[in-house]
Structures are given as structure tokens and as C-alpha cells.
Amino acid sequence: MIMVLTRGATARSTPAVVPHLLAALALAALVGAALCLGEPRLSPAAVLDALRDPTHPQHVAVTQARLPRAVLGALAGLGLAVAGLLMQDALHNQVAGPELLGVSSGAAVVTAAVVVLALPVPLAALPHLALVGALVAGVLVLLAIGGSTRDPDQVVLVGAAVSAACAGLVVAIVGLGTEGNVVVLFRYLLGSLAARGWAHVEVVLPWVVVGVGVAVLLRRRVAALALGDVAATGLGVPVVRTRLTALAVAAALAAAVASVCGPVAYVALLAPHVARRLRGSTSTARVLALTGLVGAVLLVAADLVSRLVLYPVEVPVGVATTLVGVPALVWILARTREAR
Amino acid sequence: MTSSLPTPLPPPSTPPSTPGAPVLAADRITVGYRDALVLEALSLAVAAGTATALVGPNGSGKSTLLAALARVLAPRSGAVRLDGTPLRDLPTRAVARRIALLPQTSTAPPGATVRELVEQGRYPQRGPWAMLRRTDDAAMERALERTGVAHLADRRLATLSGGERQRAWIAMALAQETDVLLLDEPTTYLDVRHQLDLLRLVGRLRDEGMTVVMVLHDLNQAARYADRVVALREGRIVADGAPEAVVTPALLRGVFEIDAVVVPDPVSGRPHFVER
Numbered sequence: 001m002i003m004v005l006t007r008g009a010t011a012r013s014t015p016a017v018v019p020h021l022l023a024a025l026a027l028a029a030l031v032g033a034a035l036c037l038g039e040p041r042l043s044p045a046a047v048l049d050a051l052r053d054p055t056h057p058q059h060v061a062v063t064q065a066r067l068p069r070a071v072l073g074a075l076a077g078l079g080l081a082v083a084g085l086l087m088q089d090a091l092h093n094q095v096a097g098p099e100l101l102g103v104s105s106g107a108a109v110v111t112a113a114v115v116v117l118a119l120p121v122p123l124a125a126l127p128h129l130a131l132v133g134a135l136v137a138g139v140l141v142l143l144a145i146g147g148s149t150r151d152p153d154q155v156v157l158v159g160a161a162v163s164a165a166c167a168g169l170v171v172a173i174v175g176l177g178t179e180g181n182v183v184v185l186f187r188y189l190l191g192s193l194a195a196r197g198w199a200h201v202e203v204v205l206p207w208v209v210v211g212v213g214v215a216v217l218l219r220r221r222v223a224a225l226a227l228g229d230v231a232a233t234g235l236g237v238p239v240v241r242t243r244l245t246a247l248a249v250a251a252a253l254a255a256a257v258a259s260v261c262g263p264v265a266y267v268a269l270l271a272p273h274v275a276r277r278l279r280g281s282t283s284t285a286r287v288l289a290l291t292g293l294v295g296a297v298l299l300v301a302a303d304l305v306s307r308l309v310l311y312p313v314e315v316p317v318g319v320a321t322t323l324v325g326v327p328a329l330v331w332i333l334a335r336t337r338e339a340r
Numbered sequence: 341m342t343s344s345l346p347t348p349l350p351p352p353s354t355p356p357s358t359p360g361a362p363v364l365a366a367d368r369i370t371v372g373y374r375d376a377l378v379l380e381a382l383s384l385a386v387a388a389g390t391a392t393a394l395v396g397p398n399g400s401g402k403s404t405l406l407a408a409l410a411r412v413l414a415p416r417s418g419a420v421r422l423d424g425t426p427l428r429d430l431p432t433r434a435v436a437r438r439i440a441l442l443p444q445t446s447t448a449p450p451g452a453t454v455r456e457l458v459e460q461g462r463y464p465q466r467g468p469w470a471m472l473r474r475t476d477d478a479a480m481e482r483a484l485e486r487t488g489v490a491h492l493a494d495r496r497l498a499t500l501s502g503g504e505r506q507r508a509w510i511a512m513a514l515a516q517e518t519d520v521l522l523l524d525e526p527t528t529y530l531d532v533r534h535q536l537d538l539l540r541l542v543g544r545l546r547d548e549g550m551t552v553v554m555v556l557h558d559l560n561q562a563a564r565y566a567d568r569v570v571a572l573r574e575g576r577i578v579a580d581g582a583p584e585a586v587v588t589p590a591l592l593r594g595v596f597e598i599d600a601v602v603v604p605d606p607v608s609g610r611p612h613f614v615e616r
Binding site for chain 2: 092217218219220221223224226227228229230231233234235236237238276281282283286
């Protein structure tokens, strides 16, 4: 008996450290690379000098452009990944994502309206306005879902319908645009981290901290939802309240990210799947931390690629995540079918 | 109906469960889905340390009654009481430390391992914060041993046979370490041998003092493994009592619409029906 217990305990804890460590190292390496690469290219030593020395010629480039951009990428990736995990497990749907909550569409509608209709809004206020649009859309979707939280498939259908309506609204607004401002808008609609600074980090940070904190509190209850609503009730988990809270947290996380970066596709979808494979577990509680790390790694890596691949032209990061995300989605769907 | 017995109403407040005292009781509950009422003012008191089988044709309300006892469905009127206290007045996690439920269909992610599933059974004790303690590990190991899936603990559910998977789910319910166990058609997807394994396990749990309520399709199994058989039809209890009192030709004709003779089972002596 003691033998069994010991073996069980070690089988649980030892391998858990490895993927977390790998992901953390990868994130550190990518952030380091993001600080070094670009124009001009800096050595790691030069980056350290530039960080410390305010008179260094690259001080501003490193501390006011590259660093906040990398930090924003990591925070946004973390937030999106946790939102995706909550959605997938709370709705028992392997391809559910925060786009079903309409938040990125809401942010896009507001941004499109401001840019295309040339509304007199200071540039610094745009992310805050977009955030309001995202949250309003999220609340509307959650209200529309309302009583149907008992039926996860119904949630997915309502979410898809509202997202489609918002997408139509964005297209309608784009149709009013001129050649000049529509190009600017497209950059946003594809999702981008370009020219983001500490002010953008400040918009996202509190939402990610609170959202991820609540996700940590919810993790075991959401894990129980994955067993089906009846089993979860038997375990003493309030099913409807847990599902609604998980969706609200996912909406808040995705809203904050979308308001600043636009709708960055596929990170929320992919990160949980990558984390489950690395961790060898499907339990929400066990993969939560790793999912967040993987999301940060994915987005920082995608942003690095989008900055460098066609340099000096910058590809919106959403294009990079989509190019990786679509084949990965097809692969996930094929595998899910096999598993049935 | 010759075999119909009145169901005793539980007293207004019952003492903490002692053997024989009602531990779980439906007190004039009305339960339904949307517009359709399935149960109307139904009462059933379950004594501690007994095994009760709910039987009846499809649509008779037996699974709905179990769902109400498990607080999966809230009654529109009346109350389900645990030791006299309405379930709705108890925190749901506190109820989960007293009542475990084996649902009819399992939807666990196929990638989950048996141990991960069984670990979920410790949620009522652990809550959202606590790490796995030694008591949790011990309860999980006991549950894995009892159900004979200890050697499969690290296997993924998707790689198990239907019988093994069902036992893993029962292990999850046992890991809750409750004194009441509710099972919804636990034998449905099992072959005969695994059905019997499961029912014998239920019998042992009952012998150890657990209170068991199960929905069973097979009337002969109900008669053999339960102390009390409750037959439902169209949302009403039409017969209730010891297997000998309930499994009778009259009931089989009246409730299940089958023409049968009832003979004593040569092994257990319990009633056993054979259709004509």
C-alpha cells in the first residue's frame, strides 16, 4: 500500500516540473530575443547595458518599444490562453474559444467606428473605448445565453450567432471607410502588437491579473464540469454558476486583450491543446499554469516572427497565429474524431 | 394492485441517521421538466444501511426520482431531506460529503486517467484550495482497490473497456467517502459478468453500512440484490416493499405488462420471474 502511494505520488509530481520549466525557459529566451532582434540588432550584453543606462543610444528603443511589446505579448498570450482553457472545459467543446463571446467583435466595432468615421477620440483613449465595446458585447452575449447555460451546445450556437452579427457590423462600417483609414483598420482587425507601449500594458495588466486569479479559484470546479453536469452536481459543484463565471472571466480576459491588440486568432484555441499534450493530462486544474505559459510563448514567438519574416515590412501578428492556427485546428478536429 | 403498500411519510424532523432511521427522504415532491410533470407529490423514505432498487418501465419516473434525491433536479414543491434537513438548505458541497452519485452516462474527457477521475471524487472534501492530503490519497487508493481498478490507475479512460470505465466512475463516487450512494442504471453498459461484479460490490457496501439507492432495469437483479424494491409507473409508486412482496405475477402484469411466473431463485431464495 505504501509502495503504491509513493509511486503514485512521484508519478504525479516529477514530470509536472519539466514542461513548466521548459515553457518558462522558452518564454525567457523569446523575450530575450525580442529585446535583441530588430533594427538595430543588439547583443545580449548591449541589451543589458541599454536597460540599465538611460544615456545608452538604444535605451529608449529597448525600454519603451521592445520591452513593453514583449511584455504585452506575454500578458496577452497568457490571458487568451487561460480564456480558451476556461471556454473549452466549461463548454466541453475542444474548439470553443473566447471569439464565441463576441468580445473581440465588440472591440472591433468600436475601433472601426472610431477610425473609419473619424470620431474625435484621442488616440490614447481608443483602447479604453474598445474595452468598453468588448465588455458590452460580452455582457450582451452572456445575457443572450442566460438560462441556456445548462446546455453547452446552446451557448456555442448563441455565441456564434452574435459573433457573426458583429462581424457583419464591422464589414458594414469598413464599407464606409476611405482607402487611407481602412488600411489602418485592417492592421487592427488582424490583431497586432506593433507600436504598443507601456500604456497598453497598463490597460491589459489588471484584467489579466484578476482574470487569471479567478481562473485559479475556479480550476477544480471547471474540471468537474468536464465530467458532465450531472456528475459535477453530484460532486457538489454549482454547475450553472460555475459555467457562467468561467464564461464571464474568459470574456473579461479576451476583452482586455482585444481592446489593445485586436482579435489575435488561435492562441486561445491552441495553447490549451499544446499544454495538455506537454503535461499528459486533460485536467483543467493540472494544465492551467502550463496553458498560460504556453500562450505567452506562442504569442511572443508569433510576434517575433511577424516582426522579422518580411523585415522591414511588419506582418500583423494575427496573420502569423492564423497561419499556424488553421492547420493545427484541422489536426485537432481530426484527432478528436479518432478519439470518439 | 394487491402488492401496493403505502409509503410512510417521514416525520417532520428525523434524528441523525442511525441504522433503520430514514437518512434520505422525498417529502411530497413534485418534479418536472419544463411543462411536463413527471412526479407529483411523491414521498419515499430511505432507511440508513439499506439497498433500495427503483424499478419501472421506461418513462415511469424512476430516474427522475433518483435525480431529485441527488439534487440534480430541484423539486417544484415538497423537499428532499437528508437527516430531516431539506437539501436546498444545505451547501451543495456539504451534501456531496454525504451523498455520492453515479450518473447514467459518463462524459469524462477520453484523455483523462483513472486516477484523475478518482481524484475528482475528493473535491467535496478538498474544495477549491486544499492540496491532496494523505487522507485524500488513502481514500483514493481505497476506492481504486475496492473497485478493482488500482492496476489501471494511470491508464487513460479512452483505453479502457466499458466495464473498467464504469468501475473507474464508481471508484470516483467511493472516493467521496459518503454514507449514501445513488446509482442511475449502473449496469446498463456492462456485460453480464461485470453487472454481477458491480451488484456484488453494491451488496458489500450495503453490508458495511452504506445506504444505496439504485435505478435498475433488470427486475431479477433488483430482487436479488436490493432489500427493498420500489416500483414506479407513470410517476407514481405502485409497489414498495421487500422483493417477495413486490416481484409478483400481478405486479409484472400490471406495471411491466408481461405475463410471467415467479419462482424462488435457487441460490438466494429471492423471487425470480420467468416470462411465459
